[in-house]
Amino acid sequence: MSNEPPTLGLKQEMFLIQGESAFSYLPIIRELESKGIKVISFGIGQPDFPTPKHIREAAKDALDQGFTGYTETAGIPELREAIADYLNSRYKSDVKPNEIIVTTGTKTALFMAGAAYLRPGDEALIIEPSYYAYAQVTKFFGARPRFVSMDFEPGKGFSLDIGKVEEAITDRTRLLFLNNPNNPTGVVIGPRQVEELMEVAAKKNVIVVADEIYDNFIYEGEFGSTISHSGWRDNLLYINGFSKTFSMTGWRLGYLVARREVISRMLDLAVSIYSCATSIAQKAGVAALRGDWTPVRNMIDEFRKRRDALYNLLKEVPGFESYKPQGAFYMFPRVSQLMKALGLDSVDKLVNRLLYEKGVLVLPGTTFPDRLGRDFVRFSFATSMDNIVEGVKRIAEFAAEAMRR
Template sequence: MELSKRVETLTPSSTLAITAKAKELKKQGYDVIGLGAGEPDFNTPDYILEAAKEAMDSGMTKYTPAGGIMELKEAIVRKFKQDNQLSYSTNEIIVTSGAKHALYTLFQVLLNDGDEVIIPAPFWVSYPEQVKLAGGTPVFVSALEENEFKLTPGELKKAVTDRTKAVVINSPSNPTGMMYSKEELEALGKVCLDHNILIISDEIYEKLIYTSDEHVSIASISSEFKENTVVINGVSKSHSMTGWRIGYAAGPEEIIKAMTNLASHSTSNPTSIAQFAALAAYEADESAINEMKKAFAERLDTIYRLITEIPGITCKKPKGAFYVFPNVKEAVKMNGFSNTDEWVKAILEEEKVALVPGSGFGFDDNVRLSYALAMDELVEAAKRIKRFVLNHQNK
């Protein structure tokens, strides 16, 4: 059976591939440390688990409206008002089966064949694939490492054509952990307004920031920006609810209505029980989030120090998310490998440490390390990587 051309263009997820390989080695009895995970290692807080059980016991196990239960949409409205100084109506919000599904649905209703979406590199691996699945063309703009991997207004202007429909901004970023300031976002937003480009603002790591820098939603800068922005967010990272699959989008009512109509013919609705769990997440205080943030901040300080002590590896210190994105170009060269992918593969085979090569994120000289695992494992992983680099010097 011949498959669709859309599916044949897809590139497999590098993060999922490396995770699968690590799990395979673990099953074979090897002591593998996986640094590829894109999810918190903490369990979902107890009060959320209890809310889910209560929802099941109360019979909340049926279909819900395609765009999400009203109680959760109202909680999201309050969240935007409190956290981001943004005022949305419930008609401007759709609850989806994860933030990834929010993005997928948005691209499906937004793009026609040949429409272009500007994606700054390094980028999250699913952005370009989702654009392609919607018939669009991803346009990559490499952001300089010396600029903390952030897109500049000049770079954005150069990438604009008469086919440009949108630009994706991810802050804090996966894979770099970097974030944009209000001034940087304002400058990018002005370019988008001048060229009638929709801003897609992925803010899924909003709550995981470890510096004094404050997260700014680009939609909050002005009413014009808000009308030209779709904000993507969810509870997966902030509340350690990756498996519950609850995300959402907020933006112009006509876009949200189209997304809701599409969802009604695809998923029907996000899982009812998970929606009530997410409602509990947003109705509680942030003590559980703060506890997780404290642990991540300590891990970041440790893994950053240990990684930058390894010969041939340099790194910009992230401000948020739970990844570091070091440049390993010199280490790869020093170890006698022709590219980073081969170097990463050799480290997994020899030292049983799973890294994600930067090629999947559009940056061949870097690797992504997740520090969403126990401190002792992080320390051991860094020890093994250093041993590998030293053992292979000048080979």
């Protein structure tokens, strides 16, 4: 293969970023289903609940009232106030509306963090396993991702050693990506460890990019938010969004919180990327934060039951070293014994066999991003209880056949 940068038939080199594999499986599922195979997907991380009615109604009202033009780049004032109130009442923080910029989803906020702070020669620390985007954004801006691995213990799951994070910081480290609760492991990092991380980062002049999009999906243990840290204005870019909590993935609404000076520069970046978040989605966001949270609570209760069911079923399946995740809606079991039994040298091959032979999709751990995850697969339990039961039944058949050899 040539090492030349791709021109893709045009005259100029194209600077590429690697996509999200959860999305790349969607056409494959469609193809299999067109052949009559009912695929059980533990793939994409998207709540299978509709956006609550009062939120949809708020968007409809906004449409009917003709609220369809550009808004302030920072977001409409009532949404920024609602976000500040949410954070301050929940995390005892002191965020002001002018310390918030509304974005077109959490992903845009992450990209802007990279755009604002990363240049060639810089390093960004990523705690792995991790959501794919942090490494991609880092590489896109010519910087180098450095990984700090969490420890895995079968039956218990993953845990983070802060000493390892501190050791990995160099004088080139600009950002530390922290995703809590964590995708793909479901780890919830508690207040004490979050405080320690914030202290370490402050001491070493590293900016923490905290992606707390799963902050409402906590099943046990205490969650620590970075925004509770009294010195957050010194080294935090706090990121959150509406996709998961309010089942609003398609609305594209998120936000970034940072000290006022940083936000006012971020506005210059944002105006050139997206001008503003969708007007009616912003009105819906106000209704989401200020309205009735009962549908959110009910959804999370249901997710807790699904997590328990997935754990109880999967722990009986040979070859899957499972554990009970404390948060988010993912489990990341180790499958190295199963791969060995099948003589497979890559988890991607295992995932393909499960998909084509049993019609079950799990995501290869190599997506998160590609090192530690080589022996793992990710299950998203944002799918119905029936799917969980049927999916694990098919996996158990597959594993039993494999382990019998």
